[in-house]
Amino acid sequence: MTPLLQGLVTIVLGVGGCIAYFYGANLLLDKVLFPARGPKIGRNITRANMVRPWLFLFPALFVLGLYLAYPVVGSFWRSLYGRDGDSFIGLGNYQALFADETFRTAVVNNLLWVLVVPAAATFFGLIAAQLTDRLSWGNIAKSIIFMPMAISFVGASLIWKFVYANDADIGLINAIRTGLGADEAVDVMQVPFWNNFFLMVILIWIQTGFAMVILSAALRGIPEETVEAAIIDGANPFQIFFRIKVPQIMGTIVVVWTTITFLVLKVFDIVYTMTGGNFGTQILPSYMMSYMFRDDGRATAVAFVIMLIVLPVMVWNILQARKELR
Template sequence: MSPIVQGLITIIVGVGGCVGYFFLSNLVLDKVIFPPRGDDAGRNINRANMVRPWLFLFPALFALGLYLVYPVIGSFVRSLYNRSGDEFIGFGNYTTMFAEEGFQTAFFNNFLWVIFVPAASTFLGLLVAQLTDRLSWGNIAKSLIFMPMAISFVGASLIWKFVYANDPDVGIINAIRFALGASEPLDVLQLSFWNNFFLMVILVWIQTGFAMVILSAALRGIPEETVEAAIIDGANPFQVFFKIKVPQIMGTIVVVWTTITILVLKVFDIVYAMTGGNFDTEILPSYMMDYMFRDDGRATAVAFVIMIIVLPVMIWNIQNARKEMR
């Protein structure tokens, strides 16, 4: 069957199913369960109106339960079994995992990513947003800085592999080192500890454009009266920026920061494409990938740990976004 025909059938069935569900559910609610007849007519109408919103919410709640809640519960239950899934071992996978050096390294590296990438991306995005607003060609500069957002993580990793290449004829870093007098090439991806930061630079390069766009819009929303009043009172440009503008967009900064943090906790592609988790660059998602096809119980345990780490950040992000909307 043609993909176009399949798409049309899906749309017709989906839209028709929704219309049919809402029509029949309201019909049953008003005519069968709470009929507006007799002495209880008014009470039945009120009861039907109380139930009706849940009829509209039920499809969404059912989909969330099926595709979100059920997999979470299923993953947690699976993490309590051995690698073959036929023996209940309780929290054995968790205790073994936390005691393993590879997990500790991955957890520490993830901590470094969470500290460095959101801070660097947000700071650079804020700095670029402020500076480009003062340029006549600022929109062109913003487009160039935002462009990495259109590149996949794997594609960006391949680009930066050329930057980090230990061949001075290809790698920019080694070309600069040789120009300064170095005699031996250096593979920066094999430098223990520091290689993590070279990988983080890739994500900072990608996410700076995202932070710039959001923060630029926030900066433009600052009332001009406050800035003009500060200038009249004798504030210099640095004081205007850090003491007048930044406090007024702090809510937006926090939302950008936490959004990038959530993304960082789910990053896998960059590490896998650049080092495959070797040279002490393992992070939790890549550590989970190592066990995915040979120990399902351990892999689901790692996935559950990642979810627990992401959850508080996500809740905090939602709360701050709601505050911004008030």
């Protein structure tokens, strides 16, 4: 079967199956389970209307459970087995994780990433959005700032690898140090603790453009009347920005912040490309990858821990979205 014919058959079967399911569900409710006739017609119609939405939602709920809930439960169950995949060890993998110093380092580094990157990217994006809107060539500036978003994480890492190179002729940092009189070049990727922040700079550089575009649209949506009223009252530009504009787009700022937070919790490419998780730069995804092909139970346990860390952020984001809809 050719791909074109296969696609057409899939569409026909999918659409036809959906139509048949919904038609059959209505027929089952109205003709078999709760027939709209006889002395109980009112009660049957009420019951049918109560059940009907759940029948219509069942396909989506089934697919969601199959592709989301089942893998979560299956992953947790898999994490309770040993390296060979056959010996049940209970919470042994989790006990080994929390006893591993490298895992604790990865957790601390992940917390640093979550605290620094979303805040810095959102802040710089907000400042860039405000400043570029005041420039005659602001669209060009926005294009330049947004350009890193078009680069893959691996490509961006390779670019910054040259910036951080342990060579004054190539590396920008060492060139500056040499210009200031430093005798020896330094490999910033091997400087304990601080090398994590040098890695964060790469993701901040990439995500600032994303934050700028979203926040720029939000700033343009602020009513001019509020700004004009503040100017008449004698507010200076800083007061207008931080006390008038920022509070009005706080919902958008939160959305940008949480979106970047989700990305940070899943980041892997940058650390793997730059250091491979060495020199104290290990994070949970790279730590999980180090066990992926030699201890599947341990790697699955790390994946489950990452999910537990992401879950509170996701729940908080959903609650905030519901508040804004009210």
